Amino acid sequence: MKYFAVFLPMKDEGKSKEFRPQHLAFLKQMRDEKKILMNGPFTDGSGGLVIYAADSLVQATSYLKQDPYIINGARNWEIHEWAMETDVEFYF
Template sequence: MAGFFAVEYTYAPEAAAVRDRFRPEHRTWLSAQHEAGRLQFVGPYSDGSGALLMITADDADAARDLLAQDPFARESAVAAVSVKELTQVFGPY
């Protein structure tokens, strides 16, 4: 049974140009994941330090496998990734 995984991307300031270059491809990938039901929501932190994603996956390994397909991951535009399973108490579903 699929579960929710809170994902935190931490951005390194020195990779800003890489993120800018690949952001259109990254956003297209995010949109495809959302349309497929694998991405519930996503957004960058207002201070530019990273982003928060909520994804649906069978387990943490499947979540990491999905994230590895992100163009930002492929281009090493993310300094660190945290994946934590979330137990939903309230919300849609």
Template sequence: MNAPMHLYLVLAMRTPGFRPEAGEAHQAFLADLIEQDLLELTGPFTDGSGGAYILRATDLATAVQITHSDPLHITGSSTLTVHEWRARRPVPRD
């Protein structure tokens, strides 16, 4: 039996030392997460300050481990924070 998957919101805020090549490697990292069916949503902030992605993982420790392998984190190009997110769809109004 597979462990249930939870959602984790990852905020990636650029540091002053942001390196463009880390951004390119980050895109490959995200593509790998898609292949593993671990990425729910992803995208940049319109102000250029960073971006966010929603990760699927069995627990917070696993989500952090995955996030720490993101090239943005490894190179120090961005500060990444991970938050367990109990997202829900709004109930439609009548």
């Protein structure tokens, strides 16, 4: 399994508000199906981040293109394979 970080910068604020319920339902479904590791908005309102779990970039991109934000032109997107560090110590 590989991980892919997807940045979803704001493209159209009105469409983002309009399609937010569908986007959130999509994210929940994908988390339930274990296709998303984590997700969340940026606190400055500029967009959000989704970490997809997939076998390949092609598969992760196919998941991404099912997002109502992408389908309806609410957000731009940028995808990068992400190497999650599993041996990192947290200092909280």
